[in-house]
Amino acid sequence: MSLNATPSSERIHIGIFGNRNAGKSTLINAITNQDLAIVSDVAGTTTDPVKKAMEILPLGPVVLIDTPGLDDEGELGALRVEKSLQALNTCDIAILVLDCENAFLEMSNPNIKSLLERIKGKSIPYIVVVNKIDEPTIVPLKGHLSSGLGVEEDKLFMVSALNKEGVEELKEGIAHIIPKKKEKPLVSDLIGKGDDIILVIPIDESAPKGRIILPQQQVIRDALDIGAMIHICKDTEYADMLSSMKGAKNLLVVTDSQAFAKISALTPDDVRLTSFSILMARYKGDLNWQVEGAKELGKLQDGDKVLISEGCTHHRQCKDIGTVKLPGWIEVEPS
Numbered sequence: 001m002s003l004n005a006t007p008s009s010e011r012i013h014i015g016i017f018g019n020r021n022a023g024k025s026t027l028i029n030a031i032t033n034q035d036l037a038i039v040s041d042v043a044g045t046t047t048d049p050v051k052k053a054m055e056i057l058p059l060g061p062v063v064l065i066d067t068p069g070l071d072d073e074g075e076l077g078a079l080r081v082e083k084s085l086q087a088l089n090t091c092d093i094a095i096l097v098l099d100c101e102n103a104f105l106e107m108s109n110p111n112i113k114s115l116l117e118r119i120k121g122k123s124i125p126y127i128v129v130v131n132k133i134d135e136p137t138i139v140p141l142k143g144h145l146s147s148g149l150g151v152e153e154d155k156l157f158m159v160s161a162l163n164k165e166g167v168e169e170l171k172e173g174i175a176h177i178i179p180k181k182k183e184k185p186l187v188s189d190l191i192g193k194g195d196d197i198i199l200v201i202p203i204d205e206s207a208p209k210g211r212i213i214l215p216q217q218q219v220i221r222d223a224l225d226i227g228a229m230i231h232i233c234k235d236t237e238y239a240d241m242l243s244s245m246k247g248a249k250n251l252l253v254v255t256d257s258q259a260f261a262k263i264s265a266l267t268p269d270d271v272r273l274t275s276f277s278i279l280m281a282r283y284k285g286d287l288n289w290q291v292e293g294a295k296e297l298g299k300l301q302d303g304d305k306v307l308i309s310e311g312c313t314h315h316r317q318c319k320d321i322g323t324v325k326l327p328g329w330i331e332v333e334p335s
Contacts, residue, residue: 020069
């Protein structure tokens with residue numbers, strides 16, 4: 001899986017904020033070195049937050065979020081401003097873009113003040129970019145501008161997005177202020193170099209045509225990275241695969257959840273068994289807490305209410321665990 005195929009949840013989310021015509025879209029184009037965002041002299045070209053997945057060196061896989069102007073006007077403009085502010089909920093870093101000529105005026109805008117308060121309240125790392133230093137105006141010295149705007153000098157960057165002046169320095173600055181995420185292991189803490197792992201991947205009506213799903217790809221890559229011996233089969237071939245691997249070193253079996261009961265019945269007690277779903281649940285969250293939550297299903301009484309949320313973007317299918325299987329297990333109909 002290439003870096004450009006990295007799922008959105010694994011990417012650094014960078015929100016670009018500022019007033020209309022501050023040059024946000026031009027800055028995105030300069031950062032990515034591509035014409036991704038529509039650029040126009042007409043104020044309010046960007047009307048909704050737009051996410052663009054990219055790979056940017058030295059940052060790696062990122063999602064750039066282009067937002068509407070914070071000085072938008074009217075009833076519809078107020079809704080757009082609120083959408084911009086809500087975009088902070090998914091940001092790992094925020095970039096506030098100011099027009100060089102109007103930097104002090106823009107910084108006093110109530111919506112920009114509200115944005116900065118939210119950024120600080122959420123402890124989101126941020127950078128202030130003074131754009132359009134190519135304009136034929138008097139450009140203050142960075143130190144003077146920093147003190148006047150109330151921004152630490154190491155968080156302030158002077159750029160011309162149009163001419164790409166200062167953009168490389170900005171990208172380096174972003175790379176240095178993004179907090180390093182603690183990488184959780186997917187399967188590499190359960191097996192080591194030379195250990196055997198069997199991946200059981202059923203191919204049925206819910207399997208995507210011509211490919212395997214992302215969690216399966218990620219487990220394969222994580223196992224490859226540590227030098228494990230990977231064996232892959234369908235559930236119908238599992239018994240033969242297992243029989244051929246008697247005496248395998250530190251064997252781990254990972255199966256699709258829909259075949260878990262079948263694979264569990266065929267797996268000896270001394271062979272470790274888990275599922276792709278459990279590995280992903282551990283990777284994404286707190287598995288111990290999730291186990292405790294699952295135990296509560298057995299305590300449900302008639303009339304109790306259960307909220308089930310499923311984040312998949314595909315159409316609901318007959319085997320979906322969140323909207324089909326789980327409601328069936330607790331004997332309720334999905335709403």
